[in-house]
Amino acid sequence: MSSAPINFPAMEKANLLGMNRQDLETFFISMGEKAFRASQVMKWIHQLGVNDFADMSNIGKALQQQLNQIAEIRALDIVVDQLSGDGTRKWVFRLKDGNCIETVFIPEDDRGTLCISSQVGCALDCSFCSTGRQGFSRNLGSDEILAQVWLASRLLNEEKKPGRKITNLVLMGMGEPLLNYDNVVKAIDVFLDDFAYGLSKRRVTVSTAGVLPAMERLSERHDVQLAISLHATTDELRNDLVPINRKYPIKDLITSCHQFMEKRSPRSRLTIEYVMLAGVNDSEQNARELVRLMKGLSVLVNLIPFNPFIGSGYKTSSPEVVNKFRDVLHKASITTVIRKTRGEDIDAACGQLVGKVEDKSRRQQKFIKPRIGMHS
Numbered sequence: 001m002s003s004a005p006i007n008f009p010a011m012e013k014a015n016l017l018g019m020n021r022q023d024l025e026t027f028f029i030s031m032g033e034k035a036f037r038a039s040q041v042m043k044w045i046h047q048l049g050v051n052d053f054a055d056m057s058n059i060g061k062a063l064q065q066q067l068n069q070i071a072e073i074r075a076l077d078i079v080v081d082q083l084s085g086d087g088t089r090k091w092v093f094r095l096k097d098g099n100c101i102e103t104v105f106i107p108e109d110d111r112g113t114l115c116i117s118s119q120v121g122c123a124l125d126c127s128f129c130s131t132g133r134q135g136f137s138r139n140l141g142s143d144e145i146l147a148q149v150w151l152a153s154r155l156l157n158e159e160k161k162p163g164r165k166i167t168n169l170v171l172m173g174m175g176e177p178l179l180n181y182d183n184v185v186k187a188i189d190v191f192l193d194d195f196a197y198g199l200s201k202r203r204v205t206v207s208t209a210g211v212l213p214a215m216e217r218l219s220e221r222h223d224v225q226l227a228i229s230l231h232a233t234t235d236e237l238r239n240d241l242v243p244i245n246r247k248y249p250i251k252d253l254i255t256s257c258h259q260f261m262e263k264r265s266p267r268s269r270l271t272i273e274y275v276m277l278a279g280v281n282d283s284e285q286n287a288r289e290l291v292r293l294m295k296g297l298s299v300l301v302n303l304i305p306f307n308p309f310i311g312s313g314y315k316t317s318s319p320e321v322v323n324k325f326r327d328v329l330h331k332a333s334i335t336t337v338i339r340k341t342r343g344e345d346i347d348a349a350c351g352q353l354v355g356k357v358e359d360k361s362r363r364q365q366k367f368i369k370p371r372i373g374m375h376s
């Protein structure tokens with residue numbers, strides 16, 4: 001009697017990189033192990049950068065072998081690894097499905113900030129952002145978000161140079177983090193976990209164009225820093241620059257900001273991001289309107305020089321104009337910082353992260369309407 005060979009479908013191994021402590025505990029309990037294995041393995045993965053179970057000396061040979069059968073610690077392929085003249089380092093990582101995303105490390109005197117992506121491309125279609133022009137493919141999984149931090153810390157560690165440590169994380173790379181809420185908050189769990197990266201909540205920033213329901217959910221789950229990409233003081237202009245404004249207009253956004261801040265400690269501040277576009281939103285009148293909008297809110301305003309790209313239709317405001325704008329805010333006692341552009345020589349600055357979006361079908365089109373004006 002002859003029988004045809006049986007082909008078992010290849011079982012997908014569980015990627016432990018994307019699991020928070022609760023997930024790992026559930027995973028180990030389901031294997032008949034004790035919950036404390038979760039914190040042991042978490043330390044190996046995220047604090048010691050280990051991705052081979054055989055190196056996890058305190059978990060025993062039998063468990064190591066069992067884990068090898070059903071689990072893995074899978075990061076991403078490195079496609080580009082570039083170092084800018086100013087010390088900024090940018091990576092392009094390839095995902096399993098061929099899509100690419102970008103991650104940037106920005107060193108400063110007192111900190112090292114890693115700017116990470118939350119989606120492949122972006123569906124928001126902000127008119128001044130080149131990531132938006134690439135279209136949108138999909139959300140990143142929590143493993144793909146965490147893999148950026150895991151890989152960057154390993155690679156920076158290998159440099160063996162002082163000041164090359166990740167002390168701050170900002171979700172300001174490709175994508176809108178609050179449209180990928182579940183995976184983003186799971187990754188934040190791991191950023192803050194003392195058995196993993198152990199970052200303080202003040203050193204993790206979620207940047208959003210204003211997805212109001214998700215802002216409310218976030219405030220209940222994590223006490224991290226929030227940055228709002230405002231960029232305009234009237235709905236007419238903001239509808240054009242940040243099309244999600246058509247769904248969540250400025251008045252509602254400001255109300256949500258007040259509600260968000262009410263739950264915070266009195267000393268905490270909201271970051272307001274404002275990209276300076278010559279002749280579009282950079283007049284002293286615009287600055288006075290911004291002062292009015294910010295009334296009663298504890299904020300830090302970040303004025304971002306526009307990073308130009310081909311076909312954008314916008315120009316960067318001159319330093320004189322930016323200074324005048326800042327002076328109006330300062331006079332109203334609003335702390336204002338003019339953001340330095342970093343990593344320009346390697347296209348690593350804000351809005352220059354384009355990755356490689358294979359599927360540009362823009363599955364989340366609900367916010368997108370035809371643009372009006374000079375840059376349509």
Ligand code: SAH
Nearest residue numbers: 129175176207208209229273306307350351
């Ligand atoms: N979707 C999120 C996070 C990604 S963008 C958000 O909107 O906040 C991070 C910041 O870079 C945002 O404030 C965004 O508006 C800004 N940005 C995008 N393109 C830019 C450009 N070309 N020049 C300067 N800043 C830009």
